[in-house]
Amino acid sequence: MSPKIPSFKLGCLSVALLSAHVAYAAENDHTDTEVQSLSAIVISASKQGEKLEKLNGAASVVERYALDDAQVNDTVDLGRVFPDLQMSYSGSPLFPQVTIRGVTSAQDFYNPALTVYVDGVPQLPVAALQSLVDVERVELLKGPQGTLYGKSAQGGVLNIVTRQPDNDFQAQLKTGLSNRHGYQVQGSVSGPLVEDLLYGSVSLLKTQMPYWLESDVLGSKLARTQAEAGTFKLRLAPVGSPWEMGISGGRDCAKGAHDVYTPYDNIDDRTAYAWADLPEAYRDVYQRRCVNSLTGSGQYQWDDWQLNAIVNTQHLRIEREYPFAMQYSWQPEQWRQDVQELRLSTRPQQAGGIQSRSWDGVFGLYRQKVKQARQYKIDMVVPNYMPYLESNSKNETESLAAYGNMTWHVTPKLDLTGGLRLSRDSAKTNFGGHMGGVAVQGDRSTHQNTWLTHVAAGYQFSDAWRGYVNVAQGYKPAGYNLAPTSMADAEGFGRERSTSYEIGARYSTDDLRFSVAAYRVNSKDTQLYGDSQMGYQTLKNVGKTRSTGVEFNVEWDVSQSLTLAASGFINEAKFVKYVANTCTGCENNRVPFTPSHGLTLAAKGNVRVGNTNLRPQVAVRRTGSLYFDSANTLKQEGYTLLDASVAWNVSDNVELAAYIHNLTDRKYRTYGFSYGALGNFAQVAPGRVFGLTATWMY
Numbered sequence: 001m002s003p004k005i006p007s008f009k010l011g012c013l014s015v016a017l018l019s020a021h022v023a024y025a026a027e028n029d030h031t032d033t034e035v036q037s038l039s040a041i042v043i044s045a046s047k048q049g050e051k052l053e054k055l056n057g058a059a060s061v062v063e064r065y066a067l068d069d070a071q072v073n074d075t076v077d078l079g080r081v082f083p084d085l086q087m088s089y090s091g092s093p094l095f096p097q098v099t100i101r102g103v104t105s106a107q108d109f110y111n112p113a114l115t116v117y118v119d120g121v122p123q124l125p126v127a128a129l130q131s132l133v134d135v136e137r138v139e140l141l142k143g144p145q146g147t148l149y150g151k152s153a154q155g156g157v158l159n160i161v162t163r164q165p166d167n168d169f170q171a172q173l174k175t176g177l178s179n180r181h182g183y184q185v186q187g188s189v190s191g192p193l194v195e196d197l198l199y200g201s202v203s204l205l206k207t208q209m210p211y212w213l214e215s216d217v218l219g220s221k222l223a224r225t226q227a228e229a230g231t232f233k234l235r236l237a238p239v240g241s242p243w244e245m246g247i248s249g250g251r252d253c254a255k256g257a258h259d260v261y262t263p264y265d266n267i268d269d270r271t272a273y274a275w276a277d278l279p280e281a282y283r284d285v286y287q288r289r290c291v292n293s294l295t296g297s298g299q300y301q302w303d304d305w306q307l308n309a310i311v312n313t314q315h316l317r318i319e320r321e322y323p324f325a326m327q328y329s330w331q332p333e334q335w336r337q338d339v340q341e342l343r344l345s346t347r348p349q350q351a352g353g354i355q356s357r358s359w360d361g362v363f364g365l366y367r368q369k370v371k372q373a374r375q376y377k378i379d380m381v382v383p384n385y386m387p388y389l390e391s392n393s394k395n396e397t398e399s400l401a402a403y404g405n406m407t408w409h410v411t412p413k414l415d416l417t418g419g420l421r422l423s424r425d426s427a428k429t430n431f432g433g434h435m436g437g438v439a440v441q442g443d444r445s446t447h448q449n450t451w452l453t454h455v456a457a458g459y460q461f462s463d464a465w466r467g468y469v470n471v472a473q474g475y476k477p478a479g480y481n482l483a484p485t486s487m488a489d490a491e492g493f494g495r496e497r498s499t500s501y502e503i504g505a506r507y508s509t510d511d512l513r514f515s516v517a518a519y520r521v522n523s524k525d526t527q528l529y530g531d532s533q534m535g536y537q538t539l540k541n542v543g544k545t546r547s548t549g550v551e552f553n554v555e556w557d558v559s560q561s562l563t564l565a566a567s568g569f570i571n572e573a574k575f576v577k578y579v580a581n582t583c584t585g586c587e588n589n590r591v592p593f594t595p596s597h598g599l600t601l602a603a604k605g606n607v608r609v610g611n612t613n614l615r616p617q618v619a620v621r622r623t624g625s626l627y628f629d630s631a632n633t634l635k636q637e638g639y640t641l642l643d644a645s646v647a648w649n650v651s652d653n654v655e656l657a658a659y660i661h662n663l664t665d666r667k668y669r670t671y672g673f674s675y676g677a678l679g680n681f682a683q684v685a686p687g688r689v690f691g692l693t694a695t696w697m698y
């Protein structure tokens with residue numbers, strides 16, 4: 001099943017921070033930490049507490065202290081600790097551009113290629129870029145995860161695991177300042193409300209990103225996000241009891257001046273494009289997104305089995321208005337998502353225990369229902385006011401699924417895994433309005449059944465070496481454009497399917513960890529927007545894509561004071577068939593937003609200085625060239641970023657840190673598009689950011 005890897009010129013690389021496998025052993029003692037071996041890491045995203053070293057697939061885990069050292073405050077920052085994950089704005093925090101293994105959301109704004117979960121609950125696509133509050137660790141499962149997670153998990157799954165309250169009282173306060181008016185304040189408290197019975201926690205966060213764009217017309221401090229978030233948890237878990245119950249909730253609000261762009265070929269001065277004669281009344285750039293989430297969970301254990309239930313509801317509201325060229329747009333949205341999952345699984349083996357069962361498995365029932373209501377209005381405001389586009393739409397999707405995944409321990413060294421999922425997806429749309437005086441309306445519905453399979457095998461060649469092969473499937477269901485602008489949007493689009501073939505190996509000792517994987521991902525009926533003028537595109541099936549690549553990761557604990565790491569990938573993602581009429585000659589072009597090469601170099605220290613501890617780290621991150629459009633006319637050349645930081649444990653309870661990201665102030669684009677006769681435009685990345693933080697822990 002080994003895919004054929006084409007030869008490449010090593011012309012572009014991407015470099016990121018220390019790999020996700022590094023974790024600190026002592027949670028409450030930051031001063032004498034040692035690097036854990038991988039055998040202690042358990043992947044909760046496998047839905048059965050599987051050890052990372054036994055997983056027949058590629059995955060990475062970043063623990064809390066590694067996130068803190070890298071100053072990872074929200075999901076868009078995760079590229080610093082996951083070198084092979086590209087996650088950035090597409091001009092707005094509402095619509096992330098996510099790419100992993102050459103599988104990308106590209107122009108499909110509402111369906112990222114990688115689904116974000118928080119404590120096992122899928123997040124709405126417009127909430128994929130969110131604050132990280134009270135996080136214990138982040139898990140990245142690479143490659144399609146369709147049999148376990150269903151739709152929109154073709155690139156993988158990003159599972160955020162938060163801290164659960166228990167009998168240990170903990171409190172933390174973190175504050176920080178950065179250049180260009182950035183700041184952060186975070187606080188949390190957790191502990192027993194009734195010892196050995198009831199536990200609770202509360203966390204609050206407020207941050208402001210440094211701004212990086214200005215305009216004489218639109219004003220200063222553009223492209224900046226202010227976020228406020230909070231969570232609470234109540235956990236009822238009597239000591240010695242086989243059951244527990246919990247309820248948790250949270251609110252995450254982000255606002256800022258987004259949907260602003262620079263001319264594509266003039267990003268150096270960081271000046272946002274704006275029409276010079278734009279009337280004063282239409283110069284406001286404003287976006288606000290608030291999501292409320294409430295989750296109930298339960299767990300019961302007996303013998304070798306565990307039963308889990310999750311019920312979640314999310315409500316999200318978007319306020320959005322901005323000018324572009326001679327137009328002014330209003331685009332408010334409201335979302336509601338309801339999720340229920342019932343899961344039965346074998347209980348995980350204890351760390352270091354001997355395998356006592358001949359098989360392990362997980363079986364579940366799942367339901368997800370999403371409703372979206374959207375208003376889309378564009379007015380021409382120069383030279384005179386004239387209504388141009390107005391559309392009101394309601395969209396609804398529902399997924400019902402049954403799934404199962406089993407691993408047969410054939411021998412102490414050989415495992416065989418098989419998975420199956422049956423999903424029934426339905427979608428409907430209803431919209432009406434006009435564009436340029438022409439009626440725009442539609443009222444359609446569709447439904448479809450989808451079978452997904454997964455097979456894998458793993459072999460433990462020695463205590464240190466393990467190899468595996470993996471074949472997995474993923475999909476995006478049929479549906480409709482969630483931002484309709486023409487009658488063509490009533491036609492909808494068909495299901496997209498992908499199949500991944502992977503072969504890999506891991507090596508793990510106390511001081512050296514290494515992993516390598518080769519893969520090929522074939523996708524058909526790929527769902528993309530066409531390359532027509534931005535804002536008026538129709539989502540459709542454009543053809544077939546193929547992503548072929550190899551990736552590696554190595555970590556060497558040179559001593560207790562120094563760890564060196566390197567990660568890299570080579571990838572070719574291209575259209576092998578392009579049937580849509582929106583892009584002539586696009587066959588064999590590279591898929592947008594897919595860097596072709598990458599390399600990760602990083603060093604992290606842990607040095608005792610008197611009665612204190614210093615943790616310096618440095619990372620060089622180079623990202624290879626990529627295109628922003630299917631026609632491969634908008635190119636971002638490769639770029640190199642340099643990050644550095646140092647944390648100082650003044651005492652057991654106080655830590656100070658200084659950091660700098662993008663030390664050389666490298667300017668590069670994270671997003672680009674063409675807009676007819678007006679030319680090409682881009683979203684430029686933040687420049688140099690440096691700051692200080694202070695943390696108090698109890």
